[in-house]
Amino acid sequence: MALSTDFLGRTYRADVGHPVSVQDVHAFLHAIGEPEGEIAPPTFAIKLALAESESVMKSPELGLDWNRVVHGDQRFEYRRPIRVGDVLHCETTIDSIKSVAGNDIITTRCDLTNGAELIVRSWAVLFFRGPEK
Amino acid sequence: MSRLSWATLSVGSVLPARSFEITREDLKRYADASGDQNPIHQDEAFAISVGLPNLIAHGMYTMALAGKFITDWVGDLSALAEFGVRFTKPVIVPANTPAVVLFTGTVTELLPNNSVKVEIQAMSDGVKVLGQARAVVCCDE
Numbered sequence: 001m002a003l004s005t006d007f008l009g010r011t012y013r014a015d016v017g018h019p020v021s022v023q024d025v026h027a028f029l030h031a032i033g034e035p036e037g038e039i040a041p042p043t044f045a046i047k048l049a050l051a052e053s054e055s056v057m058k059s060p061e062l063g064l065d066w067n068r069v070v071h072g073d074q075r076f077e078y079r080r081p082i083r084v085g086d087v088l089h090c091e092t093t094i095d096s097i098k099s100v101a102g103n104d105i106i107t108t109r110c111d112l113t114n115g116a117e118l119i120v121r122s123w124a125v126l127f128f129r130g131p132e133k
Numbered sequence: 134m135s136r137l138s139w140a141t142l143s144v145g146s147v148l149p150a151r152s153f154e155i156t157r158e159d160l161k162r163y164a165d166a167s168g169d170q171n172p173i174h175q176d177e178a179f180a181i182s183v184g185l186p187n188l189i190a191h192g193m194y195t196m197a198l199a200g201k202f203i204t205d206w207v208g209d210l211s212a213l214a215e216f217g218v219r220f221t222k223p224v225i226v227p228a229n230t231p232a233v234v235l236f237t238g239t240v241t242e243l244l245p246n247n248s249v250k251v252e253i254q255a256m257s258d259g260v261k262v263l264g265q266a267r268a269v270v271c272c273d274e
Contacts, residue, residue: 024166031159031166032197034210042200042213046193047167071192073265075217081210123217 002099003062003106003128010094012056017087018048025084040082045120046074049110052090053124056108064104064128072105073125079118086114095123102130134209139247139272148206148238148251153198154231155190155224163194177228189223195234195262196220199255202236203268212271214248219264224257232257247272 024047025040034041050071057064082088089112096107105127112120160174169191172179177188196218204210226232238253248271255263 027162027166031163032194032201033153034201037210039211041197041210042204042216043193043197050193051168071220073217073219074193074196075215076213077215078213 002102003064003097003104005097007062007094008097011091012052012059012093013091014052014055014089017089020082020084020086020088022084025082038084040084042076042078042081044082045076045110045112045122048088048090048112049092049120049122050124052092052110053108053126056092056094057106057126057128064106068129070127070129071124072127074122076120076122078120082112082119086119088112088114088119104128104130134211136209136212136271136273137207139243139249139274142240142243142249142272144240144243146240146249148202148236148240148253150235150237151202151205152233152235153202154233155194155198155226156231157188157226157228159231160188160190160194160226163191163197167191167193169193185223187225187227190226190232192218192220192223195224195255198234199236199253199263199266200268202253203238203251203270206238207270207272213268214271215267215269217268218266220262221264222257222260222262224262234262241267244269247274 026036028044091111093109095109098105110122180188234257240249241252242250253266
């Protein structure tokens with residue numbers, strides 16, 4: 001069943017802040033072949049953004065099957081890079097809902113903030129494949 | 134950190150082509166670093182059981198390498214103002230030989246504040262794996 005457009009524009013704010021540890025940044029840098037440093041690489045924000053999108057999509061009220069998701073598009077706008085020592089809060093908004101041929105296509109926007117400061121805004125387009133016919 | 138000089142760039146300036154190898158060990162390391170433990174990126178039998186041709190790389194890992202391609206070119210990991218891609222086809226990572234992703238790119242627009250827009254292409258095994266891959270990059274004067 002297609003996801004109700006009632007969810008359009010709804011925002012979910014995670015209560016818990018995520019401290020950016022030196023271990024997390026180094027592991028990510030290492031995984032993509034970068035030398036160690038205190039500044040996170042551009043796609044590091046996905047670590048939090050996608051986890052938060054997953055928890056919103058899987059929440060009982062939306063009830064989407066994360067096992068059927070395909071990541072279609074990803075976009076970031078940076079105010080400044082994420083650094084070791086930031087404590088990131090994530091606010092996830094459902095920016096668009098479409099249903100095409102039994103698949104739900106949902107765009108989530110994730111604002112990562114450190115205190116009152118917006119650091120990275122990102123958008124993910126997620127395709128939820130409908131049940132096999 | 135010193136960045137590429139904006140004054141030396143024009144529309145059509147080329148980012149020198151560069152290829153990256155991706156092994157299954159790389160995907161395990163990326164899964165642990167990113168938290169994305171989806172078995173389609175680590176378990177060949179599982180990937181095939183859900184209809185994929187073989188084990189595939191995380192799209193976000195390919196995007197991370199695309200980011201490195203651009204930030205190495207400009208000379209600073211923190212030089213991006215915007216960055217977006219479409220995941221058009223998966224990068225297939227066989228068991229014993231690394232997958233190879235070839236990146237090429239061009240400056241498509243000169244912007245104010247020493248910034249440029251770049252558009253990049255990513256090919257693996259003859260297939261275009263990213264679409265609409267663009268970034269706004271902040272340079273030095």
